[in-house]
Amino acid sequence: MTSLRFREPHRRPQPTCRAVAASSRRDARGGGAPPPPGAGAPAPGPGGGGGGRGGGGRPGAAWAPRGGGPGGDTPPPPPPPGNTHKETQEPGPPNPPPSDPARGPGERKRIAQGLSELLADSYTLYLMTHNFHWNVTGRDFNSLHQMFMLQYTEQWNALDVIAERIRALGHPAPGTYKEFVKLASIKEVEGVPRSDDMVRHLVAAQEAIARTARKLFTLVNAANDQPTADLLTQRLDVHEKTAWMLRSLLEG
Numbered sequence: 001m002t003s004l005r006f007r008e009p010h011r012r013p014q015p016t017c018r019a020v021a022a023s024s025r026r027d028a029r030g031g032g033a034p035p036p037p038g039a040g041a042p043a044p045g046p047g048g049g050g051g052g053r054g055g056g057g058r059p060g061a062a063w064a065p066r067g068g069g070p071g072g073d074t075p076p077p078p079p080p081p082g083n084t085h086k087e088t089q090e091p092g093p094p095n096p097p098p099s100d101p102a103r104g105p106g107e108r109k110r111i112a113q114g115l116s117e118l119l120a121d122s123y124t125l126y127l128m129t130h131n132f133h134w135n136v137t138g139r140d141f142n143s144l145h146q147m148f149m150l151q152y153t154e155q156w157n158a159l160d161v162i163a164e165r166i167r168a169l170g171h172p173a174p175g176t177y178k179e180f181v182k183l184a185s186i187k188e189v190e191g192v193p194r195s196d197d198m199v200r201h202l203v204a205a206q207e208a209i210a211r212t213a214r215k216l217f218t219l220v221n222a223a224n225d226q227p228t229a230d231l232l233t234q235r236l237d238v239h240e241k242t243a244w245m246l247r248s249l250l251e252g
């Protein structure tokens, strides 16, 4: 069946395909393919040389070893291992245990819950900062527009780190507005505040996230969960420093 399908174009060559077929033969010879065993063979056999209907060298190269025809001196490969894919689909445990078995499931769940609250606060702050980046007006537009962009970019990248730490602890990460509204301690700002009020809202939100992270720190330390402690330390550092910078804009 296979050889018949690929022999047919050579019996009835179409004028419009000649240039393509010639190009394919040139490609096959120039591409390092060994010459056909018969010196007088003008064209690759049904299975070799890329002279198939599809044109180009790739389909022909794929068919040459399989067909083992006159143009292909490579023996057909062994059949692919049929069970490999199936073996990778074997169901595993629903929640693989984390690498540190010292932490019990109850501790992991409480830490994941705290991180979910931190993720919700972080997402709310990210959206608030981006919103203010879009809508800020006034004499300080340029500096605030740029400053807010740097802040929301950093916050956006942090979301992924927090969410994947929750996953590493074996729990699902919240990822809907509905969940974020329920978990967040920061409330959304309605309307478009003046630029100095935007800064005040952001100071309050940055301080709120720092409180959320610090509240979780006690539990994480007691659980000897160094990766989460490291994550919280970094977030605390960022949010406290950003709160200071924003507060400085309101002074003087």
Ligand SMILES: [Fe+2]
Pocket: 133, 149
């Ligand atoms: Fe922008």
